[in-house]
Amino acid sequence: MAQAIMAGGCFWCTEAVFRDVIGVTEVESGYIGGTVADPTYKQVCSGSTGHAEAIRVTYDPDAISLAQLLDIFFATHDPTQLNRQGNDVGTQYRSALFPLDDEQKAEFEAAIARAQAERSEPVVTTIEGPAEWYPAEDYHQEYWDGEGQRNPYCLAVIPPKLMKLRKSFASKVKG
Numbered sequence: 001m002a003q004a005i006m007a008g009g010c011f012w013c014t015e016a017v018f019r020d021v022i023g024v025t026e027v028e029s030g031y032i033g034g035t036v037a038d039p040t041y042k043q044v045c046s047g048s049t050g051h052a053e054a055i056r057v058t059y060d061p062d063a064i065s066l067a068q069l070l071d072i073f074f075a076t077h078d079p080t081q082l083n084r085q086g087n088d089v090g091t092q093y094r095s096a097l098f099p100l101d102d103e104q105k106a107e108f109e110a111a112i113a114r115a116q117a118e119r120s121e122p123v124v125t126t127i128e129g130p131a132e133w134y135p136a137e138d139y140h141q142e143y144w145d146g147e148g149q150r151n152p153y154c155l156a157v158i159p160p161k162l163m164k165l166r167k168s169f170a171s172k173v174k175g
Contacts, residue, residue, distance in 0.1 A: 071169075
């Protein structure tokens with residue numbers, strides 16, 4: 001198994017997308033890239049800690065490559081929006097990648113270049129780290145599968161991302 005850490009706005013939304021991807025065995029929501037140890041959701045949402053809402057994806061590289069995961073990442077959020085995704089505004093919603101080693105950093109750079117080649121607007125996704133990973137509180141984990149289905153924000157934002165995933169990456173979506 002391998003892992004990758006990605007931040008693309010609200011972690012409820014990115015977690016929902018990657019939980020549907022073949023080869024992904026676990027998606028954990030959390031916080032990374034800030035200055036406060038063991039931050040809370042309330043602290044991160046304030047924008048004062050420097051953390052990004054992010055996901056740590058555990059995947060089987062024999063079933064899906066890191067490059068494919070990154071292509072899904074760039075297709076299911078807007079990497080041209082600086083410090084925001086839609087109505088979520090602040091550095092905690094930035095588009096960022098957190099490499100775990102030099103090989104991942106090179107893969108991230110290549111993915112950013114691919115994403116930029118598909119867009120006229122500048123891709124603002126950053127590569128950051130090394131940084132400490134902090135799992136989010138339990139109630140944030142698998143949020144879409146539970147509370148998210150009753151949350152108006154999630155109902156407005158997540159289904160279009162899932163439709164894009166199913167349309168653009170049909171062969172990589174769990175049945």
